[in-house]
Amino acid sequence: MEKPVNMILELVVTMGTEFLNIMDPEDVEKIISDLPFRAKIEKISLEKAHKRVVAEDVYATINLPPFSRASMDGYAVKSENTFKASEDKPISLKLLEAVGAGDVPVKRIENGTCTEVSTGAPIPEGADGVVMVESTEKTDVTTDEDVTNEILIYESIAMGQNIASEGSDVKKGELLLKKGTSLTPDKIGVLSAIGQVEVPVYAKPKVAVISTGNEVVVPGQDLDYGKIYDINSRTISDAVKTCGCMPIHSEIVKDDYNTLKNKINEFEDVDIIITSGGTSAGAGDVLRTVMDEIGEVLVHGIAVKPGKPTLICLIPGKTKKKILFGLPGYPVAALMVFYIFVAPFLRKAACLKVDSNVPKFNLKLSRRYRPARGRSHNVLVKIEGDTAVPILKDSGAIASLAQADGFIKVPKNIEILEKGSMVEVLPFETS
Numbered sequence: 001m002e003k004p005v006n007m008i009l010e011l012v013v014t015m016g017t018e019f020l021n022i023m024d025p026e027d028v029e030k031i032i033s034d035l036p037f038r039a040k041i042e043k044i045s046l047e048k049a050h051k052r053v054v055a056e057d058v059y060a061t062i063n064l065p066p067f068s069r070a071s072m073d074g075y076a077v078k079s080e081n082t083f084k085a086s087e088d089k090p091i092s093l094k095l096l097e098a099v100g101a102g103d104v105p106v107k108r109i110e111n112g113t114c115t116e117v118s119t120g121a122p123i124p125e126g127a128d129g130v131v132m133v134e135s136t137e138k139t140d141v142t143t144d145e146d147v148t149n150e151i152l153i154y155e156s157i158a159m160g161q162n163i164a165s166e167g168s169d170v171k172k173g174e175l176l177l178k179k180g181t182s183l184t185p186d187k188i189g190v191l192s193a194i195g196q197v198e199v200p201v202y203a204k205p206k207v208a209v210i211s212t213g214n215e216v217v218v219p220g221q222d223l224d225y226g227k228i229y230d231i232n233s234r235t236i237s238d239a240v241k242t243c244g245c246m247p248i249h250s251e252i253v254k255d256d257y258n259t260l261k262n263k264i265n266e267f268e269d270v271d272i273i274i275t276s277g278g279t280s281a282g283a284g285d286v287l288r289t290v291m292d293e294i295g296e297v298l299v300h301g302i303a304v305k306p307g308k309p310t311l312i313c314l315i316p317g318k319t320k321k322k323i324l325f326g327l328p329g330y331p332v333a334a335l336m337v338f339y340i341f342v343a344p345f346l347r348k349a350a351c352l353k354v355d356s357n358v359p360k361f362n363l364k365l366s367r368r369y370r371p372a373r374g375r376s377h378n379v380l381v382k383i384e385g386d387t388a389v390p391i392l393k394d395s396g397a398i399a400s401l402a403q404a405d406g407f408i409k410v411p412k413n414i415e416i417l418e419k420g421s422m423v424e425v426l427p428f429e430t431s
Contacts, residue, residue: 020301022308031299032345039203039350040203045197046188049199053182053351053352054200055200058199059175060171060173060175062195063167064193068164069122072133074131075114075115076115076117076127077131077157078111079156079159081112082129092152095113095138095150096109099115099118101119109124128159129163130157131157139151170193176191176194182352202351204245204350205245205246205350206269207246207346210273211250212278216228216229218251232276232277232331235334236274237249245272245346255286256286264290264294264324272325274325278329288300291313295316296314296316297311298312304337305378306330306378306394307328309328332401335428360424361426365420366387366389368416370415371410371412381404382404383406388408407425408423408424
């Protein structure tokens with residue numbers, strides 16, 4: 001049974017920010033880590049596999065190399081025929097044929113014979129070594145019957161020298177890629193080498209991105225007085241991509257109860273919904289009201305600056321529960337909350353590994369910084385030499401994003417950071 005909308009809206013207006021239930025960031029992170037999500041598996045072509053994550057162990061279906069081949073240009077021989085060869089006393093071998101990469105040898109190597117081979121060419125039957133072309137000399141020998149090519153060998157070689165044996169790189173049935181491996185170009189090359197055309201990967205979580213607000217218009221439209229261009233749709237969508245997820249862009253939604261409710265309900269097939277705006281518990285902010293009716297509110301208010309009115313909810317569905325992250329409307333606050341709280345969850349949902357080798361920017365603070373009491377602070381900074389320079393603008397100042405190289409986290413129990421204090425700068429892409 002639906003709750004009386006007017007009654008809820010009146011309660012929101014009356015209670016104001018008391019409607020928020022402020023939680024510590026650590027408690028919110030625990031709630032997020034426990035959010036229900038089950039990754040799906042799909043098979044895709046190698047053409048589309050770049051930066052996807054392998055969902056099953058992949059085993060070699062053939063030997064690599066699939067045949068014994070020459071690892072350099074030279075002559076395939078029986079190694080025992082070269083044991084006494086030297087610069088002073090070369091060994092003469094009869095040339096049978098020349099075999100290039102992709103050719104098939106016809107003649108078998110017997111004692112006293114050799115075959116010219118190019119790098120990558122199959123090794124003829126009977127041969128067990130390749131003499132480098134630099135250690136040989138080709139001559140013509142004339143007899144009463146014919147003119148034949150003789151190869152002078154100036155170096156002795158060991159059995160197997162300069163040959164890449166069949167299966168010496170990878171044997172059929174050997175584990176090639178472990179589940180959870182990110183498919184970078186080198187890994188895709190390995191799959192190509194065994195002739196694989198498809199690979200099982202984790203499906204990219206679908207993330208609906210919704211900007212809300214009566215004042216927000218699409219870039220390119222006329223900007224009437226009192227209106228602002230939509231920033232969050234683009235920035236949040238691109239940030240979603242960096243987390244291995246698929247953003248689904250929505251048109252701007254007005255601050256209207258039924259319009260917002262209907263828009264959220266439209267996204268039945270998505271896994272996650274991210275909204276921006278409409279979370280502050282003010283008269284025009286209706287997201288909480290909608291979520292109280294159609295979902296379960298887990299978080300509404302975090303002791304962090306910027307981003308206090310952040311909302312996290314679960315929405316029941318026909319086949320699964322959807323997760324909703326309601327970000328603040330101010331672009332700086334929206335991005336900060338995204339990188340600190342939402343991005344780690346999205347990477348986990350996309351089955352991306354956390355790169356523990358990401359370099360840390362430990363720099364000196366350029367000036368004294370005094371945070372407000374009672375909340376953790378996330379402060380945008382720009383890097384100048386070996387110092388981090390705080391960008392002291394409010395969360396509505398979009399220019400601060402253009403100046404920022406990253407941000408620093410200031411715990412709520414820190415009363416002051418002195419000039420010269422060492423701080424850790426987290427770049428946006430890796431935070």
